[in-house]
Amino acid sequence: MFTSSRRFTSAVAMVGLVSLGLSGCGGTTKESASSQAPAAPAQTAAATANPNAPIKEGLQIAFLPKQINNPYLTILDKAGIDAAAEYKGTAKEVGPSDASASSQVSYINTLIQQQQDAILISANDANAVCGPLNQARSKGIKVVSYDSDASKDCRDLFINQASSEDVGRSEVKMLADMIDHKGEIAVLSATANATNQNTWIEFMKDELTKPEYKDMKLVKVAYGDDDDQKSFQETQGLLQAYPNLKGIIAPTTVGIAAAARYVSGSKYKGKIVVTGLGTPNQMREFVKNGTVEKFALWNPKDLGYLASYAAASLVSGRITGAEGEKFTAGKLGEFTVGKDGEVILGPPFTFDASNVDDFDF
Amino acid sequence: MARDMARDMAPDVTTANSARAPLSRFLRWDVLVGVLLVLVFAGGAAGSPEFANAGNLSFALGDLGEIALIALAMTLLVVAAEVDLSVASVLGLSSALVGHLWDAGWAIETIIPLVVVVGAACGLVNGLLVTRLGLPSLAVTIGTLALYRGLAQVVLGDRAIAEFPQSYVNLTVNDVPGTPIPYPVALFAVLAVITAVALHATGFGRALFAIGAQVEAAHFAGIRVKRIKLVLFVISGLVAAFAGVVYTLRYGSARADNGSGLELAVIAAVLLGGVDFDGGKGTLGGVIAGVLLIGLLRNLLMLNDVSTEIQSVVTGLLLVISVITPRLVAVARQRRRVPSPVMPTPPTT
16 A cells, blocks of 8 residues: 655655745644634623522532542532532532543533533533533533632632732731740742742732831741652751751742651751641641640631532622622631632631641641 | 455454354444444433534534544554554644744744644554564554653643634534534545555555455565555544644643543554454454443433542453453354364354
8 A cells, every 4th residue: 555654754854844835824823713702701781789698409519520539629519518508408419530620621511411400510621621510501501610619701709719919918926926026037939930929928028018017027938849868858958057047938838848857856846837738737836745835727628518508699690790799608607709800718817726637637 | 244344354353254154243343333333322312311413422423533534543553563652742733832932932833734644643653663673563552652742742842732723613512414423434434434444445454454354464564564554554543633733723722731641542442343453354344332332322421420539440340351252252162163073063053
């Protein structure tokens, strides 16, 4: 059939080159495409909210985490499923076993076919899930993202765990309380260009300009690159370079665990305050042995609970996802929909010896 | 019958026994997979109202598009006793290139042929390493699996590029009007017919079976073994890169990790379709039935809220059975022959 593979491959190359040449002039580029009208959002503008509408009974909602068997998301989804029982709905968790970009898409299709009332998704890829989510919305299914947002054009609400400002400022407050608002402090961050951490550090610096922190001084921002070993060594370096250091804030779960481990096994134990963002499972032993008094993160149970109530409120017509709308989420009280359909859970949740055993993630 | 022609030409040990009763002809694994597919479909349609509607079928078929396309090229390779494990990485590299070039302002009409040529070049590298250096394709393509995925990450890093032109996205997600068949699946159907004819009704196809069954005999029979294998690897790379374009547009997201692990889904389908990994045996119809069976079964299990773990167990069992059964049948036939050496082919049931 092919007498010469060389002839065949060069034919393939020629086809490529010819089509390159043909398409060289004109064609669809990013610029020309962006001038076209964007895909119309599925939402109809006519919907109006009725804040007094009761939550409908018998709602069917589904949680679609990044992947199943992720301990953090399992806690979150379970709290959401329990919340659904409170408002007499049924909820379930379905999802892929791998957290790849596209694996959630077939689950969205399944949920559309099952005619769920709402889909709650922690998106692996903000864009890859967009088409199917909008397909769901065009069939009247409400879409709420939580933990990890989908593109804002393809969901009705995003339940955000905490605002960046709250995270940054509360870290400083927490540390200041533990060192009587006095002394040198340092930050142990992730990588130098980590978006989350850098935003939080900016708010920390801003918080430190307030008069009540006039006796506190940020001497260094170190970067442990979210690598356990490097974070450990950076902690060691900080303590040697700044003998008067009173506290370290590590706004990363890898950093705080490494810093606590170093301090726990050193002569600085009890003299240096370590705090930041951590998970209870990582930090439990350091809280118990007195290295760390308290640290923060958000409460995943509350996040799942809020997401569940937000979805039910959308389906029942109490809110539409427009900015400024208010709704009550059971025992958590009232929440307001912010810009771009974001609902913020609240200030970070503080873990200490009294509650660290209540969580497993 | 194209299939019979192919079988007659191939020096195939089991099928060379020409005295087979008509019934045993249907007791072939690929036919069995087809029957199983019909059963799953009928069972699904009867048991789950969500299953056999146009929306779901369109989605389930569309979800198989890339796997099905790559499986065509993979079938040709496996029949010739070779394998290409780098296909998913070529898909990822293609996706990363599409994203990078689109983001850099290139026209999509330029990008698509370019990445397909890059894919063919990836296949050419595989093919040259296998045929010129005489290396086993398993080893070569495990290496290029890592290499091409690495290149994809060099090209795009951890960025995700989105917002591709809607007209092209529609081509990958919309159905052929009046059917629940998305365009990529329609393209697959056309290519499947061409591949089936090439494999089962041409000299090229017979050459593949001959190479797979006995490479030295094929060589002495005048078949240009190395050239044909090289062409197969180039086709495999080319198809994988094209599948990468489809994948990128269908999900609307170009990422370096797109399609990770997809090669296993492709090989699973080829295996389930009854293609012998020792080469020289298999039908394209079996592979197509295998692709559809895995996809529709998974879809059906998902619709019934069967957990991901159980889904894996079910597909895994199916694959193990597909490997064991033909072997057991062969052993059973052998045993029957032993007691009566005078009659080499006893009448089978």
